[in-house]
Amino acid sequence: MTDPALRPHRNFYGRTHGKTLRRSQKTYLTEDLEVLRLPGVTFDENPDRHPLDLAARFGGRLVWLEIGFGGGEHLVHMAGLHPEVGLIGCEPFVNGIAMALGKLRAAEGGNVAIHPGDVRDLFDVLPDAALSKVFLNYPDPWPKARHHRRRFVTPEYLLPLARACAPGAELRVATDIPDYVRQTLEEVPPAGFDLIRHSGEPWADWISTRYEQKALREGRVPDYLTFRRCG
Template sequence: MSDKSFDPNPPHRNFYGRRHGKTLRRSQKGYLSEDLGALRPRGITALENPGRAPVDPGAIFRDDRPLWLEIGFGGGEHMVHMAAAYPDIGMIGCEPFINGVAMLVGKIKAAGVENVSVHPGDARDMMDVLPDGVIAKAFLNYPDPWPKTRHHRRRFVTPEHLIPLHRVMAHGAEFRVATDIPSYVRQTLDEVPKAGFELVSLRADAWPDWVSTRYEQKALREGRTPTYMSFRRV
């Protein structure tokens, strides 16, 4: 990857999980070196913004459109689908797994969507520098389950992540969580309301504008039942 400013893991915090998987195909390497730079919001990484000064959200898409945030977009199916279905919003995705970033950029090019911005790093980087109340909707779809009890503190649904998320979301904004892990459901229902969100819906069927992802399909193949939760920022 030729973008020398890419720093997905600022030195002041722990990072859990993988950044690289299988060897990238030549086309995927091209997406990262030739296309990712134009999609990246500026002033997010510690190298670009060492003082962690607030960024201007209007500069991300050069207008004042509503901003939606996807936390860990996996292979990018949901992010591209939502960007295409809602062309008047700005879709921001954060994902430190570089193979997923390459897959997303390929999907963006194939779909021709232009209302997307991609941070190839931890969502906390983005939440560090966004002003208060600028995110109109946020998504956490099939996050890393960290199934062992001693690793539950690594999950996104902990105060370390939820309190900054609450800060950057607008009053009344929707936070959607999808998972197939029962203990993740329980932790979500326990921790998210404590951070200032109220439960709106708890369902076994997906939202009307949902698109099935590879992670949902894997869960169904392996006999696990997905749960879809919606919260409102209060």
């Protein structure tokens, strides 16, 4: 067994809890999360960091990943549009997880797995070339310059993501922050991705999330970027 002293130290700067949960949301967390949770991701469950058996979980489907699914609107939408794929949703914010679980219960979809935690722990145990599509929708902007290193579009996140992406895998990024666009365009290609689309128009299968609607109400303009994994 791996020495617990080798557990990586990772600072986590985002929120994990917000407003008090409603009774129904507590029920979703109690009754549904363990069923949908992707086992073998945490260090306690998988101290030797063996790769996950995604074929066993998803029946051999292609696997997509949404990083930071918020309230789950986009995750549930994509799961319904594409029952032929398996979707992993990663989100550390408990309130968002509860909202997504409620939507998934109503949708009765069977092709979603949840990791309620840090995506870096998931990257540790994803097999090489396991992902065929990845979504990063309205990530935390960390607007202060001294915090830009906390953004997802940095090598700490992008390099393990690239390892887990199959050649030709698609990475979609949606953001309303111009400086996030700048950093995305600077950092993502060197990690092993080619830019194939940068537009103010969303993808044909896009669903506008509550975060996007808030941005639009406040006068911010979304950008939609598509990258393809090299190789």
